[in-house]
Amino acid sequence: xxxxxxxxxxxxxxxxxxxxxxxxxxxxxxxxxxxxxxxxxxxxxxxxxxxxxxxxxxxxxxxxxxxxxxxxxxxxxxxxxxxxxxxxxxxxxxxxxxxxxxxxxxxxxxxxxxxxxxxxxxxxxxxxxxxxxxxxxxxxxxxxxxxxxxxxxxxxxxxxxxxxxxxxxxxxxxxxxxxxxxxxxxxxxxxxxxxxxxxxxxxxxxxxxxxxxxxxxxxxxxxxxxxxxxxxxxxxxxxxxxxxxxxxxxxxxxxxxxxxxxxxxxxxxxxxxxxxxxxxxxxxxxxxxxxxxxxxxxxxxxxxxxxxxxxxxxxxxxxxxxxxxxxxxxxxxx
Amino acid sequence: xxxxxxxxxxxxxxxxxxxxxxxxxxxxxxxxxxxxxxxxxxxxxxxxxxxxxxxxxxxxxxxxxxxxxxxxxxxxxxxxxxxxxxxxxxxxxxxxxxxxxxxxxxxxxxxxxxxxxxxxxxxxxxxxxxxxxxxxxxxxxxxxxxxxxxxxxxxxxxxxxxxxxxxxxxxxxxxxxxxxxxxxxxxxxxxxxxxxxxxxxxxxxxxxxxxxxxxxxxxxxxxxxxxxxxxxxxxxxxxxxxxxxxxxxxxxxxxxxxxxxxxxxxxxxxxxxxxxxxxxxxxxxxxxxxxxxxxxxxxxxxxxxxxxxxxxxxxxxxxxxxxxxxxxxxxxxxxxxxxxxxxxxxxxxxxxxxxxxxxxxxxxxxxxxxxxxxxxxxxxxxxxxxxxxxxxxxxxxxxxxxxxxxxxxxxxxxxxxxxxxxxxxxxxxxxxxxxxxxxxxxxxxxxxxxxxxxxxxxxxxxxxxxxx
Numbered sequence: 178x179x180x181x182x183x184x185x186x187x188x189x190x191x192x193x194x195x196x197x198x199x200x201x202x203x204x205x206x207x208x209x210x211x212x213x214x215x216x217x218x219x220x221x222x223x224x225x226x227x228x229x230x231x232x233x234x235x236x237x238x239x240x241x242x243x244x245x246x247x248x249x250x251x252x253x254x255x256x257x258x259x260x261x262x263x264x265x266x267x268x269x270x271x272x273x274x275x276x277x278x279x280x281x282x283x284x285x286x287x288x289x290x291x292x293x294x295x296x297x298x299x300x301x302x303x304x305x306x307x308x309x310x311x312x313x314x315x316x317x318x319x320x321x322x323x324x325x326x327x328x329x330x331x332x333x334x335x336x337x338x339x340x341x342x343x344x345x346x347x348x349x350x351x352x353x354x355x356x357x358x359x360x361x362x363x364x365x366x367x368x369x370x371x372x373x374x375x376x377x378x379x380x381x382x383x384x385x386x387x388x389x390x391x392x393x394x395x396x397x398x399x400x401x402x403x404x405x406x407x408x409x410x411x412x413x414x415x416x417x418x419x420x421x422x423x424x425x426x427x428x429x430x431x432x433x434x435x436x437x438x439x440x441x442x443x444x445x446x447x448x449x450x451x452x453x454x455x456x457x458x459x460x461x462x463x464x465x466x467x468x469x470x471x472x473x474x475x476x477x478x479x480x481x482x483x484x485x486x487x488x489x490x491x492x493x494x495x496x497x498x499x500x501x502x503x504x505x506x507x508x509x510x511x
Numbered sequence: 512x513x514x515x516x517x518x519x520x521x522x523x524x525x526x527x528x529x530x531x532x533x534x535x536x537x538x539x540x541x542x543x544x545x546x547x548x549x550x551x552x553x554x555x556x557x558x559x560x561x562x563x564x565x566x567x568x569x570x571x572x573x574x575x576x577x578x579x580x581x582x583x584x585x586x587x588x589x590x591x592x593x594x595x596x597x598x599x600x601x602x603x604x605x606x607x608x609x610x611x612x613x614x615x616x617x618x619x620x621x622x623x624x625x626x627x628x629x630x631x632x633x634x635x636x637x638x639x640x641x642x643x644x645x646x647x648x649x650x651x652x653x654x655x656x657x658x659x660x661x662x663x664x665x666x667x668x669x670x671x672x673x674x675x676x677x678x679x680x681x682x683x684x685x686x687x688x689x690x691x692x693x694x695x696x697x698x699x700x701x702x703x704x705x706x707x708x709x710x711x712x713x714x715x716x717x718x719x720x721x722x723x724x725x726x727x728x729x730x731x732x733x734x735x736x737x738x739x740x741x742x743x744x745x746x747x748x749x750x751x752x753x754x755x756x757x758x759x760x761x762x763x764x765x766x767x768x769x770x771x772x773x774x775x776x777x778x779x780x781x782x783x784x785x786x787x788x789x790x791x792x793x794x795x796x797x798x799x800x801x802x803x804x805x806x807x808x809x810x811x812x813x814x815x816x817x818x819x820x821x822x823x824x825x826x827x828x829x830x831x832x833x834x835x836x837x838x839x840x841x842x843x844x845x846x847x848x849x850x851x852x853x854x855x856x857x858x859x860x861x862x863x864x865x866x867x868x869x870x871x872x873x874x875x876x877x878x879x880x881x882x883x884x885x886x887x888x889x890x891x892x893x894x895x896x897x898x899x900x901x902x903x904x905x906x907x908x909x910x911x912x913x914x915x916x917x918x919x920x921x922x923x924x925x926x927x928x929x930x931x932x933x934x935x936x937x938x939x940x941x942x943x944x945x946x947x948x949x950x951x952x953x954x955x956x957x958x959x960x961x962x963x964x965x966x967x968x969x970x971x972x973x974x975x976x977x978x979x
Contacts, residue, residue, distance in 0.1 A: 181894065181897035181898060181901055182897055184901050185897060185900050185901050185904060188901060188904035188905055188908055189904055191908050192904060192907055192908045192911055195908065195911045195912055195915050196911060196934060198915060199911070199914065199915045199918055199930070199934070202915075202918055202919060203918070203927050203930065206922075207927075287547070287550045290550070290551070290554055291550070291553065291554060293554070294553065294554030318551055318554070321554075321697075322554040325554065346698075349696065349697045349698060349699070350699065351563070351565060351566075351696035351697070351699065352696070352697070354563070354565050355563050355565070358563065358564075358565075385565075389564055470626070470628050473626075474626060474670075495624075500624070500625075500626035500627070501626045503624045503626070504623060504624055504625050504626045507621075507622070507623040507624050507641075508623055508641065508646075510621075511621055511623070511641060511643055511646070
């Protein structure tokens, strides 16, 4: 009974403690939100003066300086060009860039991750090298934050290390790709240099990104990848050529309609649809009638782009046409 | 007899100590995990996901049976979700009301002979339609076969890599799909399924299928469920997810890899707990093949749902959940204690069998036996009272810890008065409500013995229409 009584007292004390914490948190958040609102209203003109005119403020109290950095950070996520450069200059001048670079060596991984993310928002080119080094950080969160930031900084020099980070899934593919997409068309020459990389994952990713960022003329460099030993690379090469509108390479893409791997045939059909390749009609018709579900559907959709009237006439004989051409014809009629 | 009663009392005491020990451990895990999640969210590229052409597509599956009152609003809300590659598939499961006609009129549906996969067997599909105004909206009309059958029919027509099962009366927040899909972007090969948090919409202001103001329900019963859901999701599911042993992804909002759903044969039509059963089957399938995988709970994507406001409907719901759990446990009994299934077989499944399934029997019997022992003088009054006080205090502490976690993390209830009300309800929840729940859960065994497998009538006021 005595033990139970002690336990009851401990539980009561803990419950009261939690309630106190809850109440204090409410009050604290309410007060800080109100103060921040007031401070932000005061600081917004100063932030706009920095962004629009590059007019740097004098010394600010610590809390105001932090809040100003937060406001500029929010602007920095959305701005490019001169305005972004002025924000970067502010952060460089205030010492925040150097502080964050130092924090990349902090013992706590979440502090390093936040520093890596913060450097991307600040927009300073001085952060590129430290962030490249952070791609090798032991914490995955830090590596991911560094990748996002390198994308935001449009760091062309980071293209190769970013792709290399795909090895052993050190950084998720989606994060690497989004960072490279952020870097933009300037990354294409570097990516073209990687389309023959020995690692098939890096090859496939480079090919896919060329398809998203490149120009039709880049298609010539991708044709050889249509016969790559990796099915993933072949599929990405076909998709990339379709996206780039590389019509002169359509004949090579057509060959892939006979590929033994279904998802490569799907990619080929999608690409031929985008290229509006008339000469693929017979091959696509066969695929739409006879192939497995996903490949047949891709072929029917491609045909609907290339030759809608032919799809409609084929669908008039539903038993021969099969369900995918019938569906495509009904969608054309919508 | 008195020795037997004493044995039951000792078992109940051990059960109480173990269960609360687990809850305390999970509370600690949840605080750490939610804090880490929120820190990560600050530097993860959520908006980049929306803009990226590489984001995987999602087909939303919306099974609808006699949902004429709210179906148009629900579909409108889903069509406006923030996600780059989205398809909405409504499956009218043989409704006898005007569900299909209202959809046809509101979205200008045209008959399109959709090709259907032969993947999962379902009741016959009678008609397929596509909206002229929203080509990403597909409507299937099929013979009635229940929710699981409707979801399977949706899987057979879905075009995207992932399917998201959503209840017709649920409201998904605008960014919830982006949030629930984030683990997929981090580990596209690894993630088999993810689920978000379900919150109670009773009392909230709903405008055009969106929750615009979060308020507590006026109904006491629904408010008790707010506390209960917070603890179940923020503590329980976060804890199990951390161990990759999450057995429940709510049927109201869950994202699944389509190819895996097909591979395991889709949702099981023979149970009223098809959501739990599918997740257990996915775990089992992947573990039996020795595959590395993840089934994750994400605490920030919100699905708002209507909670029962009367005891009868709530009782029916809880008995149904318990029957579904029992059917799932029976179907997958070989997992229990089997080291081949790792933490699932040795920890999660035993927990569900002992505490979630049979726990209700002990929780009903325990107090009754304790009263009997006290009445016969085998238990001192002081011990009896002290034990009850501790049980209630511990329950309150755990609920308040869940509330505090909510307050430090997501803060969805902005009014201080409402948080105070929730704190007060933690007492009510532990004195009365929990015991009532145990009774309903115990009654489910009677239902099972009588082979009662129906869903039962669902009385709803409708969150899409009733404001306040």
